[in-house]
Amino acid sequence: MPELPEIETIRRSLEDVLEDVRITSVRVELPKQVATHDPCEFAGRLEGKRFVSFDRRGKYLVLGLEGGSRLVVHLRMTGQLLYTDADEPADKHVHVVFGLEGGHELRYRDVRQFGRLYLLEDSPFAEQEAAPKGLKNLGREPLDPDWSEAAFCEELRSHRSMLKSLLLRQDVVCGLGNIYVDEALFRAGLHPERAADTLSASECRRLYHAVRDVLEEAIDYRGTTFSDFRDGRGETGGFRERLKAYGRGGEPCPRCGTELQKTRVAGRGTHYCPRCQCPDGGSSGS
């Protein structure tokens, strides 16, 4: 569930409270959540280090530590990183606890236990065996100023797959998940099952801007909370009520009033307007 806007929101909220803060202890209660080390070694390498940088790559959070190592976190579906007072009670879903100077803790909480923590070195991710494949093969950052319309259109035309599958691929464009793919396709007026290599130049352009716009707006609203997403301070996001398609199957399309459909495309729940996003392309004008 947490996608680019949610990870970016967490990144910012952690930067506010963790900059130059020292880790005093590390407790791993569910070892499988740490992918790179056993609990003892993980703790030993982190204790005493300060957080010095806060970055994001796609859906990965990259926390830089004093000395150059990096704590990389992928939240998958239900992972949370929560900054709290140490005396705040923790529930059974808190699986890793970083004790911090000043009586606080950073807690990794994950109901479904799909998320992973990686402790990596200073060198490029691609050179590290322990780095997750997905991180090594990450595609372009959709909010990078260097990500051009032309590059995106060329990429689209080189694939025959459905738009939905393609936009979900992190090695093509990183950071999109099920929610923002549906939203971007709705905004662009493109059917999720449309073959990528059949898009006209103007359709490519619409999709490019739809992706960027929806991500930027969602960040402005601090992400989308369906059930699990919280930022580092435990706050929910405000973008949910601004979603136009995702989670709205059966409701009228906000643009034309036709009933929004919920189907399954590429194995995912998919929400779209059968009129505004008609399959043969069309010019969904306005």
Add this chain to the structure above:
DNA sequence: AGTGCGACCTGATCGC
């Protein structure tokens, strides 16, 4: 190259 599916998990929800 692409597609589809099972695996990994728990909790919420629904039908009976």
Add this chain to the structure above:
DNA sequence: TGCGATCAGGTCGCAC
């Protein structure tokens, strides 16, 4: 009241 089935979805590995 409870029990089983189903769904939710990010990523990986595998089969076709």
